[in-house]
Amino acid sequence: MAEAVRLRATRARRARSLPSLARNIGQIGVLGWQVVVPALVGLGLGRWLDHRLASGIFWTAPLLLMGVGLGCWFGWKWIGRQ
Template sequence: MTPDDAPDDDPLVQQARLRRDRHGRWLRDGQDSVGRRLAQIGVLGWMIVAPMLVGLFGGRWLDARTGGGLFWTAPGLMLGLGLGGWTAWAWMNAE
């Protein structure tokens, strides 16, 4: 029985195939340059920061309209953090 004959629903088999495919891609393409890695880090940072800033400014705008102090700012910031974290996580898992 070869690894390709194993059932597809086994998580261990799925992870082994994924590792094999990644290793084959690494052998074929080589390692990324330092510039590309730094660019990925920069994009990842902005993926987290940009939604936080939108939530912060949106919350401040709502607070100015309603006179609520920091009532909308904190939830807007937390919502932006959650959205940015989820987006960054999804982007990293897609790579």
């Protein structure tokens, strides 16, 4: 009986130490959103400024690139903490 309990405890510890598929998929999802959200904010702000100032895509392109860069930086920092 004691051997069975020890074996079960060992298996439970090993299972907790291995990353699960759901956790990995969740981390990929969080990372994706951390890049996409700042890019969409930059795109929306750029489109709004271009519409208000009638400037074509003068603000949209640079703010989109800044949003992508900021999102990648956020993702990089988040991965470093994991």
